[in-house]
Amino acid sequence: MWDYVLLGLKTLGVLVLLEVILIRFIPFCLGYRHYSKQGLPFFQGVLPFVGNYLRLVRLMQEVPRQEFVPFGPMIKQDFGSAHPPEVIVSMMQQQPVLVLNSAKSLTELYVTKNRFFEKDPIGAIQFGSLFGQSIVLAPSDEVWAKKRKVLGSAFYKEKLFKMVGVIREIVREKIVEIEKEYVEKRYEMDVVSEMGDLHMRIILMTAFGLTDLHQVKLPYIEGGVTKQMKVADILRQLTSYMIFRAGRYMFAVIPYMMFFYYSKEDREYMANIRTVRNFCLSIIERRRKNLAASPNEDKCGDILTIMLQQPSVFATNDSMIDEIITFFLAGSFTLKTTNSNLLMYLDCNPKVYSTLMGELRETVFCEALKNGGSRIEDPIASLSIESVEGLRYFSQCFYETLRLEPPTVASGGIFTEDQEVCGVKIRKHDFFVINMQQMHHDRTEWQRPSDFIPERFDSLNPLSLRPDGAKRHPLAFNPFIGGKRICLGKTFAEIVAKFVVPALLGRFKFEHVDTDIPKGIKPKIIQNLNQVCDPIVPMQVSIVDWSKKI
Numbered sequence: 001m002w003d004y005v006l007l008g009l010k011t012l013g014v015l016v017l018l019e020v021i022l023i024r025f026i027p028f029c030l031g032y033r034h035y036s037k038q039g040l041p042f043f044q045g046v047l048p049f050v051g052n053y054l055r056l057v058r059l060m061q062e063v064p065r066q067e068f069v070p071f072g073p074m075i076k077q078d079f080g081s082a083h084p085p086e087v088i089v090s091m092m093q094q095q096p097v098l099v100l101n102s103a104k105s106l107t108e109l110y111v112t113k114n115r116f117f118e119k120d121p122i123g124a125i126q127f128g129s130l131f132g133q134s135i136v137l138a139p140s141d142e143v144w145a146k147k148r149k150v151l152g153s154a155f156y157k158e159k160l161f162k163m164v165g166v167i168r169e170i171v172r173e174k175i176v177e178i179e180k181e182y183v184e185k186r187y188e189m190d191v192v193s194e195m196g197d198l199h200m201r202i203i204l205m206t207a208f209g210l211t212d213l214h215q216v217k218l219p220y221i222e223g224g225v226t227k228q229m230k231v232a233d234i235l236r237q238l239t240s241y242m243i244f245r246a247g248r249y250m251f252a253v254i255p256y257m258m259f260f261y262y263s264k265e266d267r268e269y270m271a272n273i274r275t276v277r278n279f280c281l282s283i284i285e286r287r288r289k290n291l292a293a294s295p296n297e298d299k300c301g302d303i304l305t306i307m308l309q310q311p312s313v314f315a316t317n318d319s320m321i322d323e324i325i326t327f328f329l330a331g332s333f334t335l336k337t338t339n340s341n342l343l344m345y346l347d348c349n350p351k352v353y354s355t356l357m358g359e360l361r362e363t364v365f366c367e368a369l370k371n372g373g374s375r376i377e378d379p380i381a382s383l384s385i386e387s388v389e390g391l392r393y394f395s396q397c398f399y400e401t402l403r404l405e406p407p408t409v410a411s412g413g414i415f416t417e418d419q420e421v422c423g424v425k426i427r428k429h430d431f432f433v434i435n436m437q438q439m440h441h442d443r444t445e446w447q448r449p450s451d452f453i454p455e456r457f458d459s460l461n462p463l464s465l466r467p468d469g470a471k472r473h474p475l476a477f478n479p480f481i482g483g484k485r486i487c488l489g490k491t492f493a494e495i496v497a498k499f500v501v502p503a504l505l506g507r508f509k510f511e512h513v514d515t516d517i518p519k520g521i522k523p524k525i526i527q528n529l530n531q532v533c534d535p536i537v538p539m540q541v542s543i544v545d546w547s548k549k550i
């Protein structure tokens with residue numbers, strides 16, 4: 001018997017040795033050689049087998065969650081606060097990762113080489129625990145294209161009109177709630193939580209066609225204790241867990257362990273995912289029955305109904321649940337962050353606020369204020385798809401907020417064939433990161449990149465130029481990425497913002513109550529990572545007086 005045990009151990013030893021040499025050490029050396037031969041800068045601290053992984057993990061654990069931007073602290077430590085090189089290589093275990101810091105690479109990536117641009121299959125497995133095989137992770141094949149086409153149809157013509165009708169009602173309701181809760185009672189309003197609630201209702205309506213879901217609580221297990229939590233909060237916790245789970249020392253030693261949910265926390269995470277998915281399933285089944293009873297029932301053209309009407313594309317319940325979770329996370333947290341940030345920036349930049357209010361007065365609220373009134377009772381009544389189209393300065397404010405704090409700080413992918421980008425020969429299947437946060441603060445592209453200056457998006461304004469007076473790179477601003485994987489909800493996101501923020505500003509004045517921040521100075525912004533951690537940002541809300549000079 002001991003002979004067999006010994007033989008088993010020897011075989012295991014040989015397999016581990018082969019794995020270390022063939023799958024890890026040789027690819028590590030080849031990757032390192034390929035990019036160092038081209039003279040590319042590397043992050044410091046490259047160790048055989050683990051590369052910079054341990055350092056990244058340490059930083060993930062040291063830097064407060066809400067301040068963590070992938071590679072941000074490493075770039076600062078190694079390259080100072082000046083703009084880093086266009087491409088930096090990080091060795092992650094056996095794999096080189098190219099961090100693209102300059103918009104120059106994007107023209108090739110999104111245009112000439114876009115057909116070779118793919119999602120990273122390892123990321124798809126890792127994040128698949130939550131998103132399943134949703135379009136955000138799936139390879140760009142025929143199935144993905146069909147799904148994208150069906151889902152995209154939700155944001156066109158009559159369907160979009162229906163959705164706008166629903167958005168208007170949700171915003172109207174929220175205005176009444178804010179007034180009752182914060183203006184009348186003079187309580188401080190946590191802008192992040194209220195904007196979160198508002199956008200969640202909008203996205204729940206878009207995805208499920210139901211608004212009351214934001215109230216629903218489900219059991220959530222944490223540390224062996226089960227508590228009741230709102231669906232949105234559970235999804236945020238799960239996203240946070242999924243992202244930060246990657247930062248385990250164990251994965252530096254045995255990367256494959258990433259694919260196994262072995263710890264107690266992992267098992268709780270998977271159980272919580274099952275709870276959410278079962279909940280989605282119950283909604284799907286209910287809707288399916290309703291549709292069978294009255295097939296023409298399609299009140300708002302929601303995503304679920306659209307998917308149920310295309311069984312050849314969405315054949316299984318799981319395929320629908322994957323998309324619903326994706327829409328929910330992709331839509332509500334991005335908009336919550338951006339529109340909360342926008343309210344903060346407006347309060348801290350009185351000149352911008354005043355210019356924007358001037359535009360709102362002239363463009364959308366002129367009728368409501370024509371008799372010299374001081375208040376707008378129902379700002380939503382003044383907003384229509386046609387009237388918000390004219391909000392040029394508002395769009396500039398929205399873009400400037402997205403520039404300073406892109407809610408998706410980085411995206412990534414691989415090439416399916418060897419390609420050259422910015423003169424760098426990238427091997428097929430080597431992972432690259434599009435570092436949006438860095439590109440949006442590139443000193444060669446943006447004048448005073450840390451300041452909130454919406455005018456930089458006005459092509460006639462000198463601030464729209466680069467510091468050297470040349471035209472800015474067209475992809476220097478890139479919050480929705482581009483090419484075939486461009487954000488599916490981009491137009492919808494802009495429309496939602498154009499209804500939500502002007503309606504709120506028409507009725508309320510928001511002033512932050514953080515006494516540490518003198519007016520006019522950049523506030524402690526609501527971090528772009530608040531998909532995974534919610535800061536509390538209290539603001540005082542009052543009714544705006546339009547009879548005064550604003």
Ligand code: HEM
Nearest residue numbers: 135136330331334335408411412479480481487488489493
């Ligand atoms: C300010 C708001 C938003 C920003 C900045 C934003 C940004 C992005 C980015 C950067 C991606 C690419 C992610 C990646 O591949 O790594 C993406 C994908 C996606 N977004 Fe958005 N998004 C926003 C709002 C929305 C909304 C409101 C929806 C839906 C209602 C949405 C739905 C999606 C979907 C479905 C994808 C996956 C597309 C694909 O891979 O084919 N997004 N978004």
